Amino acid sequence: MILNNLKPTKEKINTFLPLGSIFVIFAFLDVLTNTFLNLNITGFLPQTLSYFFPLLLGYIGFYLIRIDFSGISFLDKLNKNINSSNFNAFLTLLILFIIIKAILPLMNWLILEANFAGSSKDDCNGNGACWVFIKVWFNRLMYGLYPDVEQWRVNSAFILLFALVGIAFFVPQKIKKYFILFLLFVYPFIGIKLLSGGSFGLVYVETAAWGGLSLTFIISAFAILFCFPIGVFLALGRRSSLPAIRYVSIGFIELWRGVPLITVLFMAAVMFPMFLPDGTFVDKLIRVLIAITLFEAAYMAEVVRGGLQALPKGQYEAAKSLGMGYWRMNALIILPQALKLVIPGIANTLLALVKDTPLIFVVGLMELAGMIGLAKTNPKWLGMAMEGYVFAGLVFWIICYAMSRYSQNLEKKLSTER
Amino acid sequence: MNLKKFNIENKKIRNLIPQVLTVLALLSVIIYFATNAQINMGNRGISFGFGFLSQEASFDIAFSLIEFDGSYSYGRAFLVGLLNTILVSIIGIFLATILGVIVGVSRLSNNYLIAKTAEWYVEIFRNIPLILQIFFWYFAALRALPSPENAINLYDVSYLTIKGWYIPKFVWINFDIFCYSLILAFISIYFLNRYAKKQREENGKILPTFTLSLGILISIPLLSFLLLGVSLSLNYPELKQLSETSYTYENGVSIIPELIALALALSMYTATFIAENVRAGVMGVGKGQKEAAASIGLNKGQILKLVVMPQALRIIIPPTTNQYLNLTKNSSLAAAIAYPDMVLVFAKTALMQTGRAIEIISITMLTYLTLSISISILMNWYNKKMAIKEK
Numbered sequence: 001m002i003l004n005n006l007k008p009t010k011e012k013i014n015t016f017l018p019l020g021s022i023f024v025i026f027a028f029l030d031v032l033t034n035t036f037l038n039l040n041i042t043g044f045l046p047q048t049l050s051y052f053f054p055l056l057l058g059y060i061g062f063y064l065i066r067i068d069f070s071g072i073s074f075l076d077k078l079n080k081n082i083n084s085s086n087f088n089a090f091l092t093l094l095i096l097f098i099i100i101k102a103i104l105p106l107m108n109w110l111i112l113e114a115n116f117a118g119s120s121k122d123d124c125n126g127n128g129a130c131w132v133f134i135k136v137w138f139n140r141l142m143y144g145l146y147p148d149v150e151q152w153r154v155n156s157a158f159i160l161l162f163a164l165v166g167i168a169f170f171v172p173q174k175i176k177k178y179f180i181l182f183l184l185f186v187y188p189f190i191g192i193k194l195l196s197g198g199s200f201g202l203v204y205v206e207t208a209a210w211g212g213l214s215l216t217f218i219i220s221a222f223a224i225l226f227c228f229p230i231g232v233f234l235a236l237g238r239r240s241s242l243p244a245i246r247y248v249s250i251g252f253i254e255l256w257r258g259v260p261l262i263t264v265l266f267m268a269a270v271m272f273p274m275f276l277p278d279g280t281f282v283d284k285l286i287r288v289l290i291a292i293t294l295f296e297a298a299y300m301a302e303v304v305r306g307g308l309q310a311l312p313k314g315q316y317e318a319a320k321s322l323g324m325g326y327w328r329m330n331a332l333i334i335l336p337q338a339l340k341l342v343i344p345g346i347a348n349t350l351l352a353l354v355k356d357t358p359l360i361f362v363v364g365l366m367e368l369a370g371m372i373g374l375a376k377t378n379p380k381w382l383g384m385a386m387e388g389y390v391f392a393g394l395v396f397w398i399i400c401y402a403m404s405r406y407s408q409n410l411e412k413k414l415s416t417e418r
Numbered sequence: 419m420n421l422k423k424f425n426i427e428n429k430k431i432r433n434l435i436p437q438v439l440t441v442l443a444l445l446s447v448i449i450y451f452a453t454n455a456q457i458n459m460g461n462r463g464i465s466f467g468f469g470f471l472s473q474e475a476s477f478d479i480a481f482s483l484i485e486f487d488g489s490y491s492y493g494r495a496f497l498v499g500l501l502n503t504i505l506v507s508i509i510g511i512f513l514a515t516i517l518g519v520i521v522g523v524s525r526l527s528n529n530y531l532i533a534k535t536a537e538w539y540v541e542i543f544r545n546i547p548l549i550l551q552i553f554f555w556y557f558a559a560l561r562a563l564p565s566p567e568n569a570i571n572l573y574d575v576s577y578l579t580i581k582g583w584y585i586p587k588f589v590w591i592n593f594d595i596f597c598y599s600l601i602l603a604f605i606s607i608y609f610l611n612r613y614a615k616k617q618r619e620e621n622g623k624i625l626p627t628f629t630l631s632l633g634i635l636i637s638i639p640l641l642s643f644l645l646l647g648v649s650l651s652l653n654y655p656e657l658k659q660l661s662e663t664s665y666t667y668e669n670g671v672s673i674i675p676e677l678i679a680l681a682l683a684l685s686m687y688t689a690t691f692i693a694e695n696v697r698a699g700v701m702g703v704g705k706g707q708k709e710a711a712a713s714i715g716l717n718k719g720q721i722l723k724l725v726v727m728p729q730a731l732r733i734i735i736p737p738t739t740n741q742y743l744n745l746t747k748n749s750s751l752a753a754a755i756a757y758p759d760m761v762l763v764f765a766k767t768a769l770m771q772t773g774r775a776i777e778i779i780s781i782t783m784l785t786y787l788t789l790s791i792s793i794s795i796l797m798n799w800y801n802k803k804m805a806i807k808e809k
Contacts, residue, residue: 081530088529095531244437248444258790259783260747266765267783270775274458275451355547362753369550376557385557393546393554400545 008067016064017075023061027054031097035104055093062089121381133384134391137375141391144211144366150203154214157194161187161221188225207285208365213395215367216357219289223353226293228346231300232339236330238301239308249301256298261356264291269363288360296353303345307338343414347407351400358396368392455776462773468781470772471496477767479758481674492768499763500785506680506759507746513685514745515738518692525697536693544690549751551687556679556755563675566657566665577655577667582674584655584667591649599642606638607631676757680749688745692738699734700726732804739797743790750786760785 008016031054062083070076082092113128116135124130134141143151164187168179195218198204210218237249256264268291269284276282311334319329339346361370372388375381459466471493479486483501486494524536543551561580564570569577569584576585590596614625642648655670703726711725752759753766765782769775 081528084528088527088532091527091529092531095535242433242437245440248440254791255787258787260750260761260786262750262753262761263765263779263783263786266761266769267779270769271779274455274775277454278458278461355545358547358549359751361549369547369553373553385553385561386559389550389554389558393550396547396550397542397545400547401541404541404545 008064010067010070013067013070016067017070017072020061020064023057023064025061027058027061027093028096028100030054030057031100035101054097055090058093059086059090062093121384129387129390130384131387133375133381133387137371137381140212140375141368141371142212143214144371145209146205146211146214147203147209150197150205153194153197153202153205157191158214158217160194161191184225188222207283210285211366212371213368215360215365216354219292219357219360219367220350220354222289223292223296224350226289227297227300227353230293230297232304232335234297234301235304235308238305253298253301256295257302261292261295261359262362264295265359265363267291284363285365288363288365292353292356292360296349296356299349299352300346303342303349304338306345307340307342308334310341311338340414344407344411347403347410351403351407354403355396355400368395459776464773466776468777470774470777473772475768475771477771479763480756481677481758492764492772495768496760496764496781499758499760502757502763503746503749503752503759503761506677506684506749506752506757507742509677509681510684510688510745510749511742513681514688514692514741517685517689518738519696521689522693522696523700525693526700540690540693543686548683548687548748549754551683552679552751552755555682556675560675560679566667569657569667575652575654576670577657579667580675581666582672583678584670584672586655587653587669587671589651589653592647595646596639596642596648599639599646599648603635603638606634610634674757676752676755679755680752680757684745684748687748688741691741691744695734695737695741696730699730699732702733703729735804736797736801739793739800743793746789747786 008020034054063086065075066079066083066089067075068079070079083089109128111128113125114131115124115128116131117123118132119136120132121130123132139148139151143154146154164179164183168176168183171179193200194202195210196205196207234249234253237245238253240246240249265288268287272287272291273282315333315337316329319333324333357367358369360367361373366374369389369392372385372392376383376385376388456466472491474488475490475492475495476488477495478488479495479498481502482498483505484494484498486498521536521539524532525540527533527536563578563580566577566579566581569579571577576583578584610630611627614627617623617625643650653669655667655672657665658668659665707725707729708721711721716724749759750761753762756762760782765778769778772778
């Protein structure tokens with residue numbers, strides 16, 4: 001009987017709703033004053049109890065306001081979304097309290113007590129993050145050891161690339177083809193010449209000096225450019241009816257997919273030179289590029305194979321019945337459809353490629369993460385690891401998150417089309 | 419007639435030519451590399467061979483599951499590295515599975531806050547390169563821990579310090595008997611489940627399998643403690659002063675920060691992928707299945723256990739095994755923070771000392787390859803077994 005009376009129902013909404021709200025508000029008030037004003041309302045309670053007191057209060061409050069079909073749309077929405085059962089109410093409170101407790105120290109460290117102005121470590125008070133570190137090292141983090149006066153070359157190479165890609169989206173269909181061909185086959189040489197120099201009045205910059213975030217982009221761009229065609233050929237090879245080609249493709253794909261990238265990079269750095277005639281020297285960056293390209297090509301091949309397998313057999317038969325040969329059939333009928341099916345998979349592989357680029361530090365090339373490793377061991381800037389890695393994490397997160405969102409959108413767009 | 423024959427032969431030849439060309443190209447590349455390697459090694463005065471594996475390694479390894487010091491061989495060093503790789507992989511897989519399942523289920527929660535929190539967890543940790551996460555934990559987060567004398571005291575049994583996490587050491591007597599009892603328990607659980615399944619399918623009786631299994635799992639090892647002389651005691655870590663300012667903990671087991679950082683980063687990163695698999699699996703079971711199960715009178719627990727889980731697992735397990743494999747391969751990033759795994763011990767330290775690049779890199783890659791291929795064979799077998807048998 002008593003229990004029945006305690007059950008919140010619509011009839012007694014006028015008692016339960018205010019009572020429950022008071023409990024909930026008090027619980028949050030307690031936590032808020034506790035964190036922001038350093039004032040402990042429940043200080044009179046024993047310490048262990050005081051810790052759980054707001055949780056208990058909020059829990060009771062949430063129980064009291066859990067009224068089905070109350071007729072108040074806000075309350076119904078609240079109950080449905082965060083307060084549908086005792087367990088949910090508990091989790092909701094826990095998460096909200098953790099967020100409230102964590103947000104102040106986090107904001108303090110990131111912004112409120114952080115130091116932005118200055119030019120040396122002494123300008124930081126040590127209470128918050130020392131963003132001066134990032135500011136001072138920013139050029140190095142972006143361009144590596146590339147000489148300061150020559151950095152416009154890196155900038156212009158990237159601006160040219162983005163401009164070309166941007167224009168390629170808008171030019172009329174007729175010229176587009178030539179535009180893309182230019183991008184794929186002519187631009188890379190322009191870009192490399194611009195970066196490395198050595199002629200046309202540009203000072204030569206050795207690849208060992210390349211680094212920072214721009215190196216991440218350079219490696220990603222080249223690896224993407226080359227791994228895609230290789231991957232397509234491997235996928236076709238794996239589906240070939242000719243046993244020798246099929247087994248070679250399978251062996252190649254499984255070999256790369258079975259080993260970690262780090263061992264592949266080691267191989268490129270220490271084992272590969274042994275395989276070349278004595279005295280030949282292949283630039284380290286090129287060796288690394290080849291290694292990453294082949295590695296990602298194997299993954300790309302598996303993605304493309306998925307698309308090839310998903311195509312109905314009728315497409316092959318129709319193409320053959322039109323008298324098309326193997327290459328024409330694949331180029332005109334099969335691949336356009338298969339690749340469209342696996343665009344999200346391709347985007348994911350490219351995402352993995354970008355996330356893998358920091359690994360090149362194992363062979364001594366330094367992109368963003370590597371440069372931070374270098375900067376934090378600088379005697380003048382010791383103890384800046386947290387700032388450095390948070391910054392690098394944020395940069396990579398923005399790049400990768402944007403890519404993954406783009407691929408998800410693409411996936412959605414493509415799935416509604418069918 | 420003649421023409422037809424010619425056509426067939428023509429086709430045969432047309433098929434043969436690209437294959438022969440491929441094989442020839444491959445062979446010539448291999449021969450080219452091999453001769454170059456031979457010349458290069460000859461110039462440096464080393465010959466190809468695996469004899470170096472039995473030579474004395476003369477370097478130390480910071481963390482090892484088996485006994486090791488400089489007087490042991492390179493082969494033993496390889497084994498130490500392999501065991502360390504396996505150790506961190508197992509810890510990572512265990513944590514990633516738990517975290518991944520929790521996050522995956524949370525993403526499906528009808529609680530808006532929980533679902534959003536889980537979603538952001540996935541979005542954040544999936545989109546930051548793993549190596550950066552490892553660096554973050556190792557160079558930033560774990561370096562902020564106190565020194566041994568001010569250690570974070572966890573219930574007086576374990577201590578968290580900048581030098582590592584000191585936990586009590588398990589001292590077993592008759593550990594082998596305990597292991598046998600565990601194996602016995604697992605075997606009896608297997609037979610119990612088989613019997614229960616038979617009962618369910620033939621007589622429609624449902625045995626409380628879970629409770630019984632749990633009972634067996636607890637009681638048989640417990641019996642080994644009571645009757646067979648197995649005993650376990652704990653050696654708690656104790657603070658000891660080495661010199662004026664230097665302290666350390668003794669008697670316990672020290673889990674080095676490299677291992678903690680690596681295991682944390684690996685499991686938090688992989689958990690995001692497992693969470694997505696779990697979500698896809700549970701969502702992949704059609705609503706009609708649950709409704710059908712409810713309509714024949716199964717209760718909620720039974721629906722979950724008998725209808726939803728078997729179907730969801732079929733979707734979840736193959737990509738999740740793939741993630742386990744990825745985790746194992748990613749554990750090679752240990753080399754970046756000096757956790758002595760196979761890559762660091764063998765492909766870096768041993769290689770630098772012996773200069774035998776070809777042999778060492780081949781062994782390392784072959785080990786990973788063996789691991790990958792054996793798991794994919796296992797996976798294919800499992801997929802075949804689990805595939806829906808259409809009648």
